[in-house]
Amino acid sequence: MGLTFGIYPGGLLGDEEGIVQPVSPDRPERVNMALDALQGDAPTFTVRAYRSFAATVSPPPPTPADPEQYLGRGRLLDLVLQFREPTGALDGWPEFVREAVRAYGPRLASVQICEEPNVRLPVLDGSVPNVLDALVRGVVAAKEEARALGLPVAVGFNAVPVFDPADTFWSGLGGLADDEFLASLDYVGLDFFPDVFRPLPAERLADAVTAVLRAFRATDLPRAGIPGTVPIRICENGWPTGPGRPEDRQAATLDTIVRTVAALADELRVDAYAFFSLRDADSHGDGLFHHFGLLRDDYTPKPAFETYRTLIAQLRAVP
Numbered sequence: 001m002g003l004t005f006g007i008y009p010g011g012l013l014g015d016e017e018g019i020v021q022p023v024s025p026d027r028p029e030r031v032n033m034a035l036d037a038l039q040g041d042a043p044t045f046t047v048r049a050y051r052s053f054a055a056t057v058s059p060p061p062p063t064p065a066d067p068e069q070y071l072g073r074g075r076l077l078d079l080v081l082q083f084r085e086p087t088g089a090l091d092g093w094p095e096f097v098r099e100a101v102r103a104y105g106p107r108l109a110s111v112q113i114c115e116e117p118n119v120r121l122p123v124l125d126g127s128v129p130n131v132l133d134a135l136v137r138g139v140v141a142a143k144e145e146a147r148a149l150g151l152p153v154a155v156g157f158n159a160v161p162v163f164d165p166a167d168t169f170w171s172g173l174g175g176l177a178d179d180e181f182l183a184s185l186d187y188v189g190l191d192f193f194p195d196v197f198r199p200l201p202a203e204r205l206a207d208a209v210t211a212v213l214r215a216f217r218a219t220d221l222p223r224a225g226i227p228g229t230v231p232i233r234i235c236e237n238g239w240p241t242g243p244g245r246p247e248d249r250q251a252a253t254l255d256t257i258v259r260t261v262a263a264l265a266d267e268l269r270v271d272a273y274a275f276f277s278l279r280d281a282d283s284h285g286d287g288l289f290h291h292f293g294l295l296r297d298d299y300t301p302k303p304a305f306e307t308y309r310t311l312i313a314q315l316r317a318v319p
Contacts, residue, residue, distance in 0.1 A: 001265055002317035004109075006046030006078050006274035007308075008236070009035065010064045011281045011297060020289045022281045023297055028069050030299040034278060035070055038309050042316040046078040046109050047071060048235075048274055053096045054084045068107065076109035078235075078274060081138065083114050088129030094141040101145040101153065110154040111146075112235065113138035116191055118159045118169035126169075136176045143184035158189030158235045161212050162220060170223035177225050187271070188226060189235035190216055195253060196239060196288070205253065209260045217268045233272035234261060241280075241302060242291035251304040255311065262315045271317075275308060 009031050011022035039045040049067035052059035060082070064070070067077055081097055101111060114135045119126040128134075135157050146153040162169065194200060194208050217232060239245075239253040254275070261273055279293035294305040 001271070003262055003265060003270070003315055004044055004046065004233075004272040004317050005038075005042065005312045005315075006048055006272065007035070007038065007294075008048040008274065008277040009067070009070055010277060011279045011293065020281045020285075020287065022279075023285075026064060027299065028066075031070060031278065034295060034299065034301075034305070035075065036073070038305075038312060039073070039075065040309065040313050042312055043074050043319055044109070044317070045075050045312075046272070046274060047075055048078040048080065048276075050080045050082060050115065051100060052082040052084045053093055054086070055089065055092050056085065056087055059084050068104075071107050077104055077107050078110050078112070079104060079108060080112045080115050081142075083117075083125050083128055083131055083134040083138065085134075086128065088131070088134075090130065090134060090137060093134055094137055097138045097141040098145040101142055101151070102149065105149065106151060108146075108151065108153045110156065110187070111142045112189060113142060113155070113157045116158060116160055118162065118167070132169075132172055132176055135173070136178075136181050140180055140184045143186075154186040155184060156187035156189055156233070157185075158191055159220070160191050161216065170220050174224040182225065182227075185226065185230055187231045187233050188221060189233050191236040192234070193236075193238060194257065202249075202252065202256075205256050206260045209257055210264060213261070213264055213268055213270070228269065231269045231271040233270065233274075235274055236276040237273070238276040238292045239304075240288055240291040242288065243286070245291070247302045247304070250302060251307040254304050254307050258308075258311045258315065 010026055047067055047070045051062045081100055114125040116124045117126045117131045117135050121127055125131050139155055142155045192212055200208055239250045241247045241250050261270055277292050279295040280291050280297045282290040283296040295301055
């Protein structure tokens with residue numbers, strides 16, 4: 001079957017304390033050169049972008065600022081619509097979702113509703129009241145608008161692995177997941193970063209990836225009533241370099257993770273993978289979140305850039 005590949009093309013990152021600003025502005029011509037190289041002759045490649053809704057405060061800035069300049073030649077937008085209204089009020093939210101679908105139209109590959117709604121950190125949607133209602137209503141609104149426009153846009157949401165048996169996210173979603181929601185849901189995304197926050201020996205990485213994906217399919221999604229026919233896609237995955245984290249290991253880690261995902265694609269119905277992110281926020285920074293790029297902050301490639309290019313060429317979906 002193969003995978004549809006993609007990437008977040010910026011250097012802007014969010015960590016537990018806020019936004020990590022890149023040390024230099026994005027250079028669109030260098031970004032497009034890198035995207036061309038990664039995509040190769042793959043017929044489809046997705047560009048991930050984030051837009052936020054908030055009615056009573058200023059929302060976080062969109063990132064990248066102008067993703068349309070990175071589209072064309074088979075590249076389509078993987079658009080994330082974040083619910084960032086601090087009161088949890090849904091007034092205006094469904095129309096925000098509908099307007100985004102109308103605005104990007106045929107340039108859309110997919111619309112993800114909410115960003116990591118099961119993570120209760122200030123920079124993520126899981127910290128916002130009423131996020132489950134926003135998720136359900138947003139998915140329905142996006143799919144209704146796509147159908148009305150005759151657009152083949154995949155609509156879904158994402159989450160991170162849950163290791164706490166007392167966590168209520170999936171059961172809470174199941175209480176709201178009516179037939180209309182399930183009929184509107186085209187995929188569920190998984191954001192995961194093995195060997196980043198919980199270090200693993202290299203020889204255990206493939207088994208850890210396998211265990212997380214199988215648990216997501218067999219345990220998490222059924223708790224919300226999501227059937228096995230709904231595809232999974234990897235929406236964000238990466239491995240930062242930096243002090244004590246050599247660049248060659250980033251390449252090896254990426255190779256192991258993507259090949260493991262591809263090997264499980266038929267069994268678990270995984271249809272897409274996106275890397276996070278294209279370039280470092282600050283290649284000389286001390287923080288973990290500064291170094292997630294396949295490129296350094298000056299756009300010179302790390303070894304993992306060529307690794308990802310090779311993986312795409314070998315494992316890409318063929319129409």
